[in-house]
Each structure stands twice: as C-alpha cells, then as structure tokens.
Amino acid sequence: MFENLTERLSKTLRNVSGRGRLTEDNIKETLREVRMALLEADVALPVVKEFVSRVKERAVGQEVNKSLSPGQAFIKIVQGELIAVMGEANESLNLATQPPAVILMAGLQGAGKTTSVAKLAKYLKERQKKKVLVVSADVYRPAAIKQLQTLAVDIGVEFFPSSADQKPVAIAEAAIDHARKQFFDILIVDTAGRLHVDAEMMAEIQHLHQSVKPIETLFVVDAMTGQDAANTARAFSEALPLTGVVLTKADGDARGGAALSVRHITGKPIKFIGIGEKTDALEPFHPDRIASRILGMGDMLSLIEEMERKVDKEKAAKLAQKVQKGKGFDLEDFREQLSQMRGMGGMMGMLDKLPGVANLPDDVKDKMDDKLVHRMEAIISSMTPAERRNPDIIKGARKRRIAAGSGTQIQDVNRLLKQFDQMQRMMKKISGKGGLRKLMSGMKGMMPPGGFGRGPF
Numbered sequence: 001m002f003e004n005l006t007e008r009l010s011k012t013l014r015n016v017s018g019r020g021r022l023t024e025d026n027i028k029e030t031l032r033e034v035r036m037a038l039l040e041a042d043v044a045l046p047v048v049k050e051f052v053s054r055v056k057e058r059a060v061g062q063e064v065n066k067s068l069s070p071g072q073a074f075i076k077i078v079q080g081e082l083i084a085v086m087g088e089a090n091e092s093l094n095l096a097t098q099p100p101a102v103i104l105m106a107g108l109q110g111a112g113k114t115t116s117v118a119k120l121a122k123y124l125k126e127r128q129k130k131k132v133l134v135v136s137a138d139v140y141r142p143a144a145i146k147q148l149q150t151l152a153v154d155i156g157v158e159f160f161p162s163s164a165d166q167k168p169v170a171i172a173e174a175a176i177d178h179a180r181k182q183f184f185d186i187l188i189v190d191t192a193g194r195l196h197v198d199a200e201m202m203a204e205i206q207h208l209h210q211s212v213k214p215i216e217t218l219f220v221v222d223a224m225t226g227q228d229a230a231n232t233a234r235a236f237s238e239a240l241p242l243t244g245v246v247l248t249k250a251d252g253d254a255r256g257g258a259a260l261s262v263r264h265i266t267g268k269p270i271k272f273i274g275i276g277e278k279t280d281a282l283e284p285f286h287p288d289r290i291a292s293r294i295l296g297m298g299d300m301l302s303l304i305e306e307m308e309r310k311v312d313k314e315k316a317a318k319l320a321q322k323v324q325k326g327k328g329f330d331l332e333d334f335r336e337q338l339s340q341m342r343g344m345g346g347m348m349g350m351l352d353k354l355p356g357v358a359n360l361p362d363d364v365k366d367k368m369d370d371k372l373v374h375r376m377e378a379i380i381s382s383m384t385p386a387e388r389r390n391p392d393i394i395k396g397a398r399k400r401r402i403a404a405g406s407g408t409q410i411q412d413v414n415r416l417l418k419q420f421d422q423m424q425r426m427m428k429k430i431s432g433k434g435g436l437r438k439l440m441s442g443m444k445g446m447m448p449p450g451g452f453g454r455g456p457f
Contacts, residue, residue: 009037009078009295024060027074031056034078042257044230047085047264055081079291085260086287091244091269093124097215100133100179100187104212105246106205106236107220109193112248114144116220116274117190118151119282120246123272125157126280130185135160135175137168137208138192148190155279158184168192168204169211176212189214197232202239209240216243218271223250223258230261237266244271247285251275259290329424331388335380338373378406379416391417 031052038048058077095101103120107113117134124130134152138144142164152159160175172189179187191208194201209217219236221229233245245262250273262270270285380388382405387394394402394417403410 009034024056027056027059030074038260041260044257044261044265047230047261050264051081051085051260054084075295079295082260082291082294083287085264086290087263087269087285088287090284090286091271092284093216093271094243095130095186095215100176100184101216102176102212102214103186103188103216103218104191104209104214105188105218105220106191106240106242107193108196108222108232109141111193111220111222112274113193113220114138114147114190115151115277115279116246116248116272116282117148117188118155118279119274120218120272121152121157121186121188122155122279123282124186125155131183132157132186132188133160133175133179133182133184134158134188134190135171136162136190137171138190139164139166139168139171140192144190144192151279158182160187168208172208172212197235202235206239217241218244218246219266219268220246220248221258221262223247223273225258229258230265233262233266233268237268242266242268244269246270246272246274246282248274251281331380331383331391331420332385334420334423335377335388338377338380375406375408375412376416379403379408379413382406391420 034055035048035052038051039045043051055077058081059074093103105113105117105120114136121132121134125132134148134157136145136148139162145162145164149159149161160171160178162171162175168191175187175189178184189208189212191205192201217240219233219240219242221233223229225232229247233242236242245266245268247258247262247270250259259270259273262268270287272282273285273290275281275283379402382402383394387398387402394413399410399413403413406413
C-alpha cells in the first residue's frame with residue numbers, strides 16, 4: 001500500500017539530514033521533490049499546493065530541537081501535515097439513534113460497494129457486537145442482490161430479500177420495517193451504481209435518501225482511481241449529505257493519491273479503508289497510522305491490534321507451554337504459525353506494517369511474497385506425521401518424495417529444513433534462563449544488515 005509514494009518520500013526526506021537550521025534555501029530542493037512525489041502519486045493539484053505551502057511555512061526558519069536532527073524535525077513536520085490533510089484522527093460511525101440505525105452505501109459500479117456492505121456488516125457484528133441486517137436496493141443488477149445474499153450467509157448476518165421488479169424505496173422501507181420489528185441494531189442498504197456519475201442516478205439516490213433518512217451515508221470509492229476518486233467523491237458530496245468515505249482496494253494502490261485527496265476535496269472523513277478481498281479486510285481509517293506507513297515508519301499499533309484479534313490465543317498458549325516444558329518446536333507447530341500468518345494478510349500484509357520495510361532492497365522484498373508461505377506449507381503438508389515430529393529422519397529419498405509431492409525442488413526442502421532448524425534453536429533459547437535476551441541475540445545472527453531475513457526461497 002502506497003509503495004511508490006513511500007519510496008519516493010523516504011529518499012527525498014533523507015536529503016535534509018545534516019542541516020544546522022532549516023532555511024528556505026536548503027529545503028527548496030526537498031520541497032520540490034516532495035511536490036513531485038505527491039503529483040506522481042496522483043494527489044489532486046490543489047491538495048499538493050496547499051500541502052507544500054504549509055510544510056514550507058512551518059519549516060522555514062525553525063530552530064531545530066536539540067534532541068532532533070534537522071532531518072527529523074522536517075520529517076515530523078511532513079508527517080504532521082500528512083495527518084492533517086487526511087483528517088487528524090479516525091472518525092467512527094455515528095449510531096446514536098433509535099434502532100435500527102440506517103447506513104446508506106453509495107458509489108459507482110465496480111468500486112467494491114456490495115463487498116464493502118458485507119465487510120462493514122461483519123465489522124459491526126464482530127467488533128461492536130451489533131445485530132445487523134443487510135438489503136440490496138440495486139434493482140438494475142440482479143447479480144448484486146444475489147452477491148449480497150451469498151456474502152450475508154458467509155459472514156452470518158441476516159439478508160432481507162429483494163428483487164429486480166421492485167422499487168428501491170419500497171425495498172428499503174420494507175427492510176426498515178422488518179428491522180424494527182425484529183429488533184435489529186443496524187440496517188445497511190446497498191444502492192445501485194453506474195459506470196459514471198449521471199443525473200438519473202443522482203436523482204434516484206437522493207429520493208432514496210430522503211425516504212430512509214439514514215444516520216450515516218457512506219461514499220464507497222476505489223483507491224486505485226487516484227484523484228478521479230476525489231473528483232467522483234465531490235460529485236456525490238454535492239448531491240448527498242455524505243457523512244464519510246470508505247476507501248476500497250487500498251492494497252492494490254501503490255500511489256496513495258486518493259487517500260491524500262478525498263478529505264481535502266470533499267470535507268468528509270475517510271472512515272474505513274479496504275485492504276483486501278476477504279470479508280475481514282476492512283479497517284477503521286487512522287490518518288496518523290497511514291501517515292507513518294507512507295513515511296516508511298510502519299504501523300505497529302494496527303499490527304498489534306490485528307494480532308490480538310486473529311491469533312488463536314488458546315493455540316498460542318499451548319505452544320508456549322510446550323516450549324517451556326522443553327518438548328520442542330516441531331514442523332507441525334511451524335505449519336500452524338504459517339497458517340496464522342496467512343490469516344493476518346500474509347507475509348507482506350504483516351511486513352507492510354513494520355518500520356523500515358520500504359528501505360529493503362527490491363530483491364529482498366520480492367522474496368517476501370505470499371507464494372513463499374504457500375510453498376512452505378505445501379512442503380510441510382507433503383511430509384508424514386513422523387517426519388513433522390522428527391525432521392532429522394528426512395534424508396535423500398524422503399526429500400525427493402516431499403519435493404515431488406509439494407511440486408518443489410529438493411533445494412527448497414533443504415532451505416525449509418535449514419530455516420526450521422534455526423527457529424527450533426531460537427525456541428530452545430526461549431525456554432531457558434534469560435530466554436528473551438538469548439532469542440534477540442539469535443535473531444540478529446539470522447538477519448542481514450537492514451534487519452530482515454533473506455527468505456528461504
């Protein structure tokens with residue numbers, strides 16, 4: 001996410017290091033580079049102009065804090081302005097109304113609106129413990145009604161049936177009536193999208209809005225459309241009293257233009273960000289955390305929160321107990337760790353939140369894709385239970401069988417076993433006296449300069 005902008009800004013901001021004072025002359029070139037980085041990221045021109053102007057105003061002539069280098073002071077200013085342009089802090093949904101709280105989802109066709117309805121429903125059900133009902137008022141695309149019904153079954157929320165021969169307002173009003181009678185906390189209404197903004201579409205959704213009077217009207221927009229996303233958001237904002245934006249497909253957006261433009265152009269907060277296709281790939285939008293990620297500083301808070309939610313605590317406790325008792329860490333345990341990593345968005349999904357990843361060489365980052373995790377899991381799955389418990393018995397003939405069964409090479413099996421051996425030794429250190437200190441020392445030995453393993457494949 002935002003890889004291009006992160007890489008460009010990281011290189012640019014290194015140029016101000018070593019200055020004794022930030023002046024107009026010595027930051028002129030850096031500001032030009034910042035401007036170019038933002039324009040290349042497809043950030044809207046008015047946003048770029050104001051951003052650079054504010055950074056310059058705050059930086060020029062500033063005496064650098066004694067505990068910071070001028071470079072760090074300048075980066076802090078840039079970070080502060082990135083946060084300001086994206087909205088300071090996360091703005092949560094306003095659900096303070098007589099149930100059901102109606103949430104209306106609007107946007108163009110193909111932006112991921114129907115999927116976002118399901119993601120939001122799951123988020124509200126699991127994290128806020130709400131009873132959620134979803135309904136589709138998209139009478140132009142019967143496939144959308146079926147899609148939402150299928151997604152509702154997958155995530156375990158109730159779907160209110162509708163059909164293409166009904167009027168959108170009649171569908172929504174019947175759903176509200178059902179939600180009220182069945183004591184639902186929230187009703188999420190999916191609406192029809194078009195390939196582009198048109199008068200007919202706006203008139204219809206305005207009529208629907210007036211009828212259902214939603215407490216939240218969220219505009220769903222594809223991050224990969226760059227500043228076009230901001231322009232479309234402005235058109236919807238002028239037609240509807242939007243309360244917020246849901247930015248989708250951010251995991252495929254290497255630029256970041258939409259995230260930096262939408263708030264400034266519409267005046268509406270980005271409330272959620274979609275970062276994958278799975279129904280749990282929706283996160284509250286935190287401008288401070290996104291700014292840190294854009295500047296290559298990582299997002300440890302989001303990583304910790306994700307681990308809290310997705311790591312199986314019971315399995316983790318059993319593994320810790322097993323290691324502490326000296327029973328060892330075997331390949332079955334290793335496979336379980338890989339599976340849990342996949343559940344957290346894969347290797348790059350996790351690494352993207354760690355500081356300094358943007359500075360890794362491209363050849364190292366290329367080796368850290370999720371194919372690596374799948375390959376490692378395939379190799380372990382091709383072993384017998386006895387081999388997983390005791391990898392020492394895996395010799396020539398067994399390696400050939402495992403490689404053939406997993407569709408890999410013998411060298412891949414050897415590399416996996418070598419990496420597992422290193423992990424096993426680290427686990428043994430944890431179980432002994434001064435375990436954590438020994439573990440950190442052992443990890444340093446496994447890492448090249450820069451702090452990350454080269455990857456086994």
